[in-house]
Amino acid sequence: GAVVSQHPSRVICKSGTSVKIECRSLDFQATTMFWYRQFPKQSLMLMATSNEGSKATYEQGVEKDKFLINHASLTLSTLTVTSAHPEDSSFYICSARLTGSSSYEQYFGPGTRLTVT
Amino acid sequence: AQSVSQHNHHVILSEAASLELGCNYSYGGTVNLFWYVQYPGQHLQLLLKYFSGDPLVKGIKGFEAEFIKSKFSFNLRKPSVQWSDTAEYFCAAYSGAGSYQLTFGKGTKLSVIP
Numbered sequence: 021g022a023v024v025s026q027h028p029s030r031v032i033c034k035s036g037t038s039v040k041i042e043c044r045s046l047d048f049q050a051t052t053m054f055w056y057r058q059f060p061k062q063s064l065m066l067m068a069t070s071n072e073g074s075k076a077t078y079e080q081g082v083e084k085d086k087f088l089i090n091h092a093s094l095t096l097s098t099l100t101v102t103s104a105h106p107e108d109s110s111f112y113i114c115s116a117r118l119t120g121s122s123s124y125e126q127y128f129g130p131g132t133r134l135t136v137t
Numbered sequence: 138a139q140s141v142s143q144h145n146h147h148v149i150l151s152e153a154a155s156l157e158l159g160c161n162y163s164y165g166g167t168v169n170l171f172w173y174v175q176y177p178g179q180h181l182q183l184l185l186k187y188f189s190g191d192p193l194v195k196g197i198k199g200f201e202a203e204f205i206k207s208k209f210s211f212n213l214r215k216p217s218v219q220w221s222d223t224a225e226y227f228c229a230a231y232s233g234a235g236s237y238q239l240t241f242g243k244g245t246k247l248s249v250i251p
Contacts, residue, residue: 052237061146063227063243113181116236124169124231126239132178
């Protein structure tokens, strides 16, 4: 149980285009999902916290107009990288927290490798 | 703000050697602590977690971690590593924020030589 999927797993796009990444909790409901960015040989950096039915909370330094997050249902959150540039190339990971749980445990998706050319 | 530090960037061990990866956190309140593992090409998986109670926590695949409150530490151990333990290991802690955010350490890459 507690499986999180991401789609696509890899995407290559041209500079200036937008890319949408989906994060789904497959067998549980997730009121809260998190979006991370992982740089090579570095840790996961939290970008934003996504709450179902409300606006996402962005971490300091993360441009909310560039990284659009939508959490339209209890099993789906999307991250759209708008007007992508090469510096946006990275590994994006989502995670989900089980609705109703008092635990801080998060279940992670497999990640999406974004390459902007 | 919470911070998590992992002492070693890259650890290289021979099979059957014992492992200890250091992790220190900064939050002084009630803590939830985690160790995650990321095998090559795979997603993060939970190894073990500590919420309360027995400070010695046992996880999957023979891993354990000890919570030492006085040292703000949560070191990961395994008595005898295998080649299949080659992976990146991340320590994480509850950040204290109301939305259940986790703060991650920078990770330790473990390479086990057969």
